[in-house]
Amino acid sequence: MNPFHFDGLVWHWPIAIYLFLAGMSAGAIFFAILLRYFCLGQDAWKSNFVRAACLIAPLAIWAGLGILVIDLTKPFDFWKILVFYNPLSVMSLGVMVLMVFQVFMFAWLALLFARPLTRLTASRMPFIGKFLAWLKPHEASITGLTMILSLSLGAYTGFLLSALPGYPLLNNPVLPVLFLMSGLSSGAAGALLLGVLMKGRPDSKEVKFIHKIEIPLILIELLVIFTFFAGLVLSGGAKLEAAGNALGQGFWGWIFWGGIIGLGLSLPLAMNLFMTASAQRRFSYVAFTASMSLLGVLLLRNFILYTGQMTML
Numbered sequence: 001m002n003p004f005h006f007d008g009l010v011w012h013w014p015i016a017i018y019l020f021l022a023g024m025s026a027g028a029i030f031f032a033i034l035l036r037y038f039c040l041g042q043d044a045w046k047s048n049f050v051r052a053a054c055l056i057a058p059l060a061i062w063a064g065l066g067i068l069v070i071d072l073t074k075p076f077d078f079w080k081i082l083v084f085y086n087p088l089s090v091m092s093l094g095v096m097v098l099m100v101f102q103v104f105m106f107a108w109l110a111l112l113f114a115r116p117l118t119r120l121t122a123s124r125m126p127f128i129g130k131f132l133a134w135l136k137p138h139e140a141s142i143t144g145l146t147m148i149l150s151l152s153l154g155a156y157t158g159f160l161l162s163a164l165p166g167y168p169l170l171n172n173p174v175l176p177v178l179f180l181m182s183g184l185s186s187g188a189a190g191a192l193l194l195g196v197l198m199k200g201r202p203d204s205k206e207v208k209f210i211h212k213i214e215i216p217l218i219l220i221e222l223l224v225i226f227t228f229f230a231g232l233v234l235s236g237g238a239k240l241e242a243a244g245n246a247l248g249q250g251f252w253g254w255i256f257w258g259g260i261i262g263l264g265l266s267l268p269l270a271m272n273l274f275m276t277a278s279a280q281r282r283f284s285y286v287a288f289t290a291s292m293s294l295l296g297v298l299l300l301r302n303f304i305l306y307t308g309q310m311t312m313l
Helices: 013-046 048-071 079-083 090-112 114-121 126-162 175-197 205-235 237-247 251-278 283-308
Strands: none
Touching: 013 048, 013 090, 013 126, 013 175, 013 205, 013 283, 048 090, 048 175, 048 205, 090 114, 090 126, 114 126, 126 175, 126 283, 175 205, 175 283, 205 237, 205 251, 237 251, 237 283, 251 283
């Protein structure tokens, strides 16, 4: 069987890229908020790693939506899903989450950069300063809702696939949790990689803070992957067959064991533990570790999407 072309294949790699970018956007803004309130304080906007996360969050979601629109059968009709909502449709609810997420994300970003924005626009656009002053008393609520919406968006990428009843591997209640964990991981990795490329110090407290969270995050992700496939194996029947097709010795089996478990999870975990134990964080270590994490998440999205469509009820 060709790993990229087989009977029953409906969703191709552009959907995997969309799911990857949406998860990374959610994870990036999540970690930007953590850095702001638990690491850096009021001057968080000056950090290259926070700035990197704040660039990734909107750009990733826009790029993902662009890929999704282009992949539609009728791309010029995409506006209809933005106007007409069906509360019983997972896709429609997901679009609603995407829209509301962006509103609160930009509101939070405006508050984060309020001081430089007010200073830059004071003479020509004073209304921006007034708007930011109006937003300021609502900062706690905006932050809380942005966090909730980022987690919802990360989980939604999994719900989108798990709502397909005819595919035993995809129709798995653990999938939203797996995609949420991997989305948070990709957001952290993206912020680290772009942050060091923007001349952020690899031994800064931001990097140390993110690495402390990344280690348990990777361990949880490994546990969720085990739970995901253990549930399939123990269920027997078509679910067992789906697990066998995914984890076998073919192309996708090598991608799972070598790419996802090996390069994408085990190697970053070992590198994070090494950097924590040695207290040595260099550009090459941080950039390489973050790149492997991003590769692992991208491979995971493609692996789940393609192998999930190989077995049908």
